Amino acid sequence: MSKQLGNQADDYRWPHRHLLSLEELSSxxxxxxxxxxLGFESVSTxxxxxxxxxxxxxxxNLFFEDSTRTRASFHLAASRLSADVLEFSAKGSSVAKGETLIDTARNIEAMGVDAIVVRHQQSGAARMVSQAVGCSVLNAGDGQHEHPTQGLLDVFTIAKRLNRTDTFDFTGLKVAIVGDIAHSRVARSNVHALQKLGARVVLVGPPTLLPGGFRDMGCELSHDLDAVLPGVDAVNMLRVQFERLTSQAFPSVREYSSLFGLTAARMQRARKDILVMHPGPMNRGLEIESAVADSPNSTILEQVTNGLAIRMAGLFLTVGAS
Amino acid sequence: MRQIADSKHVEVLIHGLADAVAAVRLEAPADQTWALVGIRNRGDEIARRIARRLDAHGDKPPVPVGSLDITLYRDDLSEIGSQAVVGTTDIPFELDAVHVVLVDDVLMTGRSIRAAMASLIDLGRPRRIWLAVLTDRGGRELPICPDFVGLDLTSEPIEAGEHVYVHLKPADDKDQIAVGPIG
Incomplete structure (x- = not known):
């Protein structure tokens, strides 16, 4: 047992009934x-x-925001663990009739459920639900706060590609996260996961979308992708979230693309074996060029595949802990 | 903790299991395929050692060896919950129509074997599942009967609160079978 878990102590017990953020998880x-x-991977093949x-x-699945892959991934993960899955959308539901989030969650819990997977446009929504119900709550994205399973599947993907699954020790690795950092829950979860595993993180984006507060979290900040690219092992390209941009964050899409888009020409500056990641859905030609997204460096589809094993593990551990 | 078998004895027992499997396999038609699947975390090492002995005989094709993690099939998952540590199952061959020898270190209630069989059947359709255990300490709670037994401890005075430990290199520092308190 100890052999397989690498540096895990033998008496370790998973202590969390909920999966709300990576900030509160220990390394x-x-x-x-x-x-x-890792143990759940083979189930899918x-x-x-x-x-x-x-x-x-x-x-x-309690989703108040549009989602395709996360919702499907959680659904499939729960199915593969033989759980029954109930799909709940805010559209056309009692929420549209004015019910509050807490009332909705309590009503669902009253049907006798073991876990609620929440996605909501408000930061902190998942934690609020977890305090109102007795079952496990998994955060599938809350506003601009966190998207823990995405952060986990991203580091899982890096570990698999770089053969670090025996220890999950990222010491010596440097990862760039590029784009709209300010509005990105994916960025926050990634920063926590990467740093806790020992990697260094550099955040890249236009000044309007790159809050200085991330420096206090120990991240390096940069506005120059070309300068950052040669020194990193992986680059995570965030989607430009037009639905969250309320002000004019950058002058034009074309300018953003020419400064922060990952193009084949720009890839010449990067290490040959750099990992190109994207949480999806991609804006092809905007933050990432098609040739790059479909190149051997790209881990984009592996990320989707790995998401299943991560969500199975998340559901299994949290439901098992309650 | 009192030792029941030292490393020499463990080797004899594993060779005995291998020879018993070889004898059955010798009488089987030549086109029958056989495989060994060990239950983690000691059964897989026993399976590897049995395979080495079988392959040393050399008169049959090499036997593939897989390892099986049964955590997700345990019937007490809801009780042990988050204490469960999920390992990886690694069976790099087809199970369909294969004679599978399931290998475990200690047979007691039979619940691990039930879980292992449920898992194997989800992975394919073996022609037949055989059961080889290094020790049988008795105390069955399910109608499960091993085909090959190394050391029969069913008449040994082992207390209910005691555990039969099988230590095998390289996971442990030496090979032995011992009895001691749980934990």
């Missing part, structure tokens, strides 16, 4: 979850893509 928690996810681990449990 040991993160490594334990990632190691657990065999003939019967199901294990009985959460048989008889109920998982609810």
């Amino acid at each position: 040991q928690d993160i490594r334990f979850l990632l190691t657990t996810a 065999r003939s019967v893509k199901k294990v009985p681990a959460l048989r008889g449990r109920v998982v609810v």
Whole structure:
């Protein structure tokens, strides 16, 4: 047991009933979850893509924001653990009739569920739900705060590509996160996960979208992608979230693209084996050029695949802890 | 903790299991495929050692060896919950129509074996599942009966509060079977 968990202590126990943020997880928690996810990977490649681990449990997808892959990924992850899944959308529901988030969550819990997966446009929504209900709550993205499973699947993808799954130790690695850092919950979760595993993080974006507060979190800040690119092992290209941009954050899409878009020409400056990541959905030709997104450096589809194992591990551990 | 078998004895027991499997396999038709699947974290090492002995005989094709993690199939998951440590299953061959020898270190209640069989059947359709255990300490709670037993401890005076430990290199510093308090 100790051998397989690398540096994990033998008496370690996963202590969290909820998965709300990576900020509150210890590096040991993160490594334990990632190691657990390794065990779930094979479930998706065999003939019967199901294990009985959460048989008889109920998982609810409670999504107040549009989502395709995260919702589908959580649904599939719960199904592969043999849980029953209830899909709940804000559109056309009692929320549209004026019900509050807490009332909605309590009503769903009253049906006897074991876990609620929440996505909401307000930062802190998942924590608020977790304080109002007795079941496990998993944050599938809350406003501009965190998207923990995305952060976990991103570091899982890096570890797999760079053969660091035996220890999940990222000492010596440097990762750039590029784009709209200010509005990005993906960036926040990634910063926490990467730093806790020992990597250095450099955030790149236009000054309007790059809050100085990240420097206090120990990140390097830069407005010059060309200067950063040669020195990093992975570059995570964030989507420009037009739906969250309320003011004119940059003069034009074309200017943003020419300064911060990952083009084939710009890739010449990077290390040959650099990992190109994107949480999706991509704006092809804006933050990332098609030739780069579809190159061997790209981990974009692996990230989606790895998301399943990560979410299975997250559901298994949190529901198991309650 | 009192030792029941030292490293020499453990080697004899594993060779005995291998020879018993070899004898059955010798009588089987030549086109039958066989494989060993060990239950983690000691059964897989026993399976590897059995395979080495079988392959040393040399009169049959090499036997592939896989390792099985049964955590997700345990029937006490809801009780142990987050204490469960999920490992990886690594069976790099097809199980369909194969004679699979399931290998475990200690057979007691039979619940691990039930979980292992459920897992194997989800992975494919073996022609037949055999069961080889290094020790049988008795105390069955399910109708499970091993085909090959190394050391029969069913008549040994082992207290209910005691645990049979199988230590094997390289996970442990030496090979031995011992009895001691749980924990």
